[in-house]
Amino acid sequence: MLKVGVLGPVGSGKTSLIIKLTEYLSKRGLKIGIITNDVVSNFDALTMYKTLVEEKSIIPKENILGIVTGGCPHTAIREDPSVNLRALEILEKREDFDVIFIESGGDNVMSTFSPLLADYTIFVLDTSAGDKYPGKGGLGIVESDLLVINKIDLAPYVNADLEKMKKDSLRIRNGKPFVMISLKSGEGLKDLFNIIEEELKYEGIIKS
Structure with a gap:
């Protein structure tokens, strides 16, 4: 089993990304579970439930767990991941x-x-937050296994320079992979799926 942590700023597309990956990997015959963390509500879990369970019947409702952390978001995934570790135990049973x-x-x-919680991490940014973000660095951008730059379809409307974001990502990630995608239009999704598939092959979850 591979535990994939997905993180990034509010509105960057984390929930939509997980939905797309769940749809794709389920079609490959993989069994998918989801844990969502939110500070004050189960909004993300409910969004996934509505799409993946009610609308598309891709996974059963028991495969989604929503956690309300009630505090600093990164505390529950880094400093004290105990609530997420308990959620993992529940799902694994x-x-x-x-x-x-x-x-x-x-x-x-x-x-x-x-590292107790996630084996592989995906950090999600979006172009509407500005083309400066990849170059700013930070642990999530630099150390994540995969950087996803989402909403490239919005770049012309927010004066975001995609070439700058690409060059900064190449420089600051020092060879680690990144993809530039639009979850809305589907542009770049094939590259995203290929990277995830290669990781699953490496882990022996998908056969080559």
């Missing part, structure tokens, strides 16, 4: 999962997951 996604509450570029 329900099903023999291939992948469990753990969505962090929205946070800043310094967020990271505890």
Whole structure:
């Protein structure tokens, strides 16, 4: 089983990303579980439930757990991940999962997951927050296994320079992969799926 931590600022597209990956990997025959973290509500969990369970019947409702942290978002995934570790135990008793996604509450570029909680991390940014973000660095941007720059379709409307974001990502990540995508239009999703598939092949979850 691969535990995938997904983090990034509020509104960057974490929930939509997990939905897209769950749809894709489920079609490959993988069993997917999801844990969402939010500070004050179960909004993200309910969004996933509505899409993946009610509308598309992709996974059963028991495969989604929502956690309300009630405090600093990164505390529950890094300093004290005990509530998430308990959620993992609950899910693992329900099903023999291939992948469990753990969505962090929205946070800043310094967020990271505890290695006790996530085996692989995805940091999500979006162009509407400005083209400066990849170059700013921060633990999440620099150390994540995969950087996802979302909403590239909005770049012309917010004067975001995609070439600058690309060059900064190449420089600051020192060879680690990144993808530039639009979850709305589908642009770049093939590259995203290929990277995730390669990781799952490496872990022996998907056969080559």
